[in-house]
Amino acid sequence: MGLKWEQIKHRLEVPKDEDAHYENTTWCNRDLIPMPPERRTWGIWGYFGYWTVSGSCISAWSTGSTLLALGLSPQQAIGVVILGGFLTGLLAVSAGWMGENHHIGFTVSSRFSWGMRGSYFPVVLRVFVACMWFGMQAYWGGQATRVMWGAIIPGFAHMKNFFSESSHLLTNDFIGLIIWMAAFVPLVLVPPERLQIPFAISFVFFAGSCFGLLIWAVHNAGGPGSMFHEPGTADNLGWAFMFGITAILGAWGAGTLGQSDWTRYANRKFAPTLSQLVAAPITIAVTAIIGIIVTSASRDILGGEVMWNPIYLLSDIQENYHSSPRARAGVFFASLGLVSSQLAISVVLNSVSTGMDMAGLCPKYINIIRGSYIMAIIGIATQPWQLVNTADRFLKVLSGFGVFMAPATGVLLADYHVVRRAKLKLNDLYTGNSSSIYWFNKGVNWRAIVAFFSGVWPLLPGLVGTVNSSTDPSMTNWIRLYNLTFIVGLAISFVVFWVLNRVFPPPGLGVEAPFVDEDVLYGLGEESSEDNGIGIGSGRGGEKVGVGADKHPAHATVSA
Template sequence: MGVKWGQLKERLQVPKDEDSYYTNTTWCNRDLIPMPVDRRTWGIWGYFGYWTVSGSCISAWSTGSTLLAFGLSPQQAIGVVIVGGVLTGLLAVACGWMGENHHIGFTVSSRFSWGMRGSYFPVVLRVFVACMWFGMQAYWGGQATRVLWGAIIPGFANMKNFFSDGSHLLTKDFIGLIIWMIAFIPLVLVPPERLQVPFAISFCLFAGSCIGLLVWSVHNAGGAGSMFHEPGSSENTGWAFMFGITAILGAWGAGTLGQSDWTRYANRKFAPTLSQLVAAPITIAVTATIGIIVTSASKDILGEIVWNPIYLLADIQDEYHSSSRSRAGVFFASMGLVSSQLAISVVLNSVSTGMDMAGLCPKYINIHRGSYIMAVIGIATQPWQLLSTASRFLKVLSGFGVFMAPATGVMLADYHVIRRRKLKLNDLYTGDSSSIYWFNKGVNWRAPVAFMSGVWPLLPGLVGTVNSLTSQSFVGWIRLYNLTFIIGLAMSFVIFCGLNYVFPPTGLGLEAPFVDEVLSGVEQHGANIGSEKSDEESGKHAAMATVAM
């Protein structure tokens, strides 16, 4: 029995490459090691494709609703989107730098800041949020699929509901979700290094949807619509402008935090940088601007404000009584929305969450298995229930920026300021005290202290927002909370730097390449093997390099 169980455990282990130079351990597998040269397939245009998917999506389209809610005018909102997009690009460059240079993702990079065991905390936090968001993205993808099939089969759009009212799920939405999931599952099997073409197709389809809706709305409304020319309602435009910028940063914050999950596939240094600095702000700004114009113009046509393009397409088909012409337009436009939901679920959820889960159990979970686990958990949360019955839940989930921002501050401070972008890569896969990233029993106490320093000032505002508290005592806290990403990142960044200057950890300034790069003789990330080797472990790396040569 023991033999059979041992054989079963061995079979359940994730596969390794042929002639692999690594073993599946508690800290290492194929998807966690520094990306080998043959898997670095992403160039400049590939990253442009990535940001066209991440920046041109339904979330970017609907950004205007958030900005106008702050009291900004549509023109001011467009200005905020441009500034926020530029800052998002800069943040993406900073967070993705370790991927470009060391070819490691967020899961592994958390280890040098939090410690080998402490890294489980930010990883689990990101997994939890990603699973929830995937459930909602899948539900919206199912609704877009329902609209698509409703354009093909008009009767499906008005299909009788066979579910109870308490389920908060229509039969046609459930069928759309099943079809969308069938399309999503095969995408999980596509290696991240081969996703450039699917991303390009998705962008072309979504861009066509945006342009089509823009032309339709402006033509029929005779311009941008009356709402577009309404003045802002904010008593303090400066505060509203800052709230808007931090809302943009928060919306893409989780994606930028894990930017190294994608930049690790870069085929050369600086390949992702241009797309992050150019494509990110352009795609975010253009998509949000189109969303504001279309919403304004369609209000004059349909008589109501509809920010979500999925529901807008369904209303358009109803407005024209399911005419063949309207159904054709809705069909092609909804194809772009369906593909966008598929692509964004891969970009922000599937790959990154799969890698995070691989970090929790590398022997038995890789990116593909982790993605499937995420999908099961995401659907099991019944997002239709959460969206329909718990308005507070969305506020709470959005409030997880309170935790993401300080985590970003800790990572940026440690990598760019404290360690000055120097890492001993092998030690990131060594789970004992011989690793300089072991700290105290596997935990770097500086990280949780800095993290909580960035979190606690924002918690009262989160409570006030979730519970819709309007008392004077909460006004200041809520204002501070509305600046979540900026305040949380800045405070954790400063506190972490201060703690490390007062209590410097061991191993600062040391760097060494991953053992596979030494043994195979490929690039060594510019590491100077012979310099800055002061401990016994570094001497071992140098000896290995000599043998390999």
């Protein structure tokens, strides 16, 4: 029986490369090792495609609703979007540099800041948020699919609902979700290093939808619409402007925190940098500007309420033109762009990064593909249609997770760029015992914990006040501080972590060692008795090479 169980466990292990020089262990598998040269396939134009997908999406389109709700005028909102997009690009460069330089993702990067065991905390936090957001993205993707099929078959748009009212889910929405998921499932099987073409196709479709709606709206309204010329209503323009910038940073914060998940596929240094600094702000700004103009003009054309979500706008357009053939054709092609955008953004911001995070939790049995499917199951199991329709407070809480993401970003940036100055001992990032300089105290770095919660606690009163829609005057300043979540949380954790490391220097500062020795990946075969984390691999000529202690002094350097 014991032998049979061991065989089952062996078969459940994730696949390895042929002739691999690594083993699947507690800390390592194919998706966690530093990206080998043959898998670094992303160049400048590939990263332009990545950011056009990230910046040209339904979330960017709807950004204007957030900014105008802060009391900004449309023109002021456009200025905020441009500046916020540029700052997002700078943040992406900073957070993605370890991927460009050392070819490791966020999951492994967390180990040198939090400790080998402590790294589970930020990874689990990101997995939780990503699963919830995937459920939302899938639900919106299903609705876009429903609109697309409703353009082909008008009766589908008015299909009889067979679900109870309490389910908050229409039958045609459910069918749209099933169709969208059927398209998403095989997309997960495409390796991240081969996603450039799907991203390019998605961008072309979505760009066509955006500019098609823009032409329709401006032509029929005779301009950008009356709402576009309305003045701002903010009592304090400076606060509103800052709130707007932090809203932009917060919206793309999780994506920038995990930038190294993608930059590790760069085929040369600086390949992602130009797209981060140029494509990111341009695509975010252009999409948001088009969203503001189309929303303003469509209100005048359709004579209804302000419709920020383009999915519902397309549905209203088809109804307004009584499902005429021309209207249905336009709605079909526009909704096709929205469907493809939801597929691409779910891969960019959810699937690959979450799959890698889950792989970090159980590398022997989970890789990116398996982790992505687990994420999808959890995301759908949360019944996002219930959350969207009935739990406004829950959505505020979910959005408030920026309170935790911002300090996590501050810790990572301070450690890599200021404390360690981009010098890592890569082999120790895969060593699960006290011989690793990243073991700290029983696998946990207390400095990261203190810095993290230093950045979190000032923002919690404002989060509570926002979730409860508090009107208490004593909460005003706390809520204002909370509205600056990403800037404040990142800055506090960054400074506190840097100070703690100056006063209490961690071991191994300035030490460097490769994960690759003489063009051979080494590491992680047999497990140590301490925590089943360390292993061995083969060097040249079949010689066994240990990982954990510095077995390669010729490759290690210590800076003064």
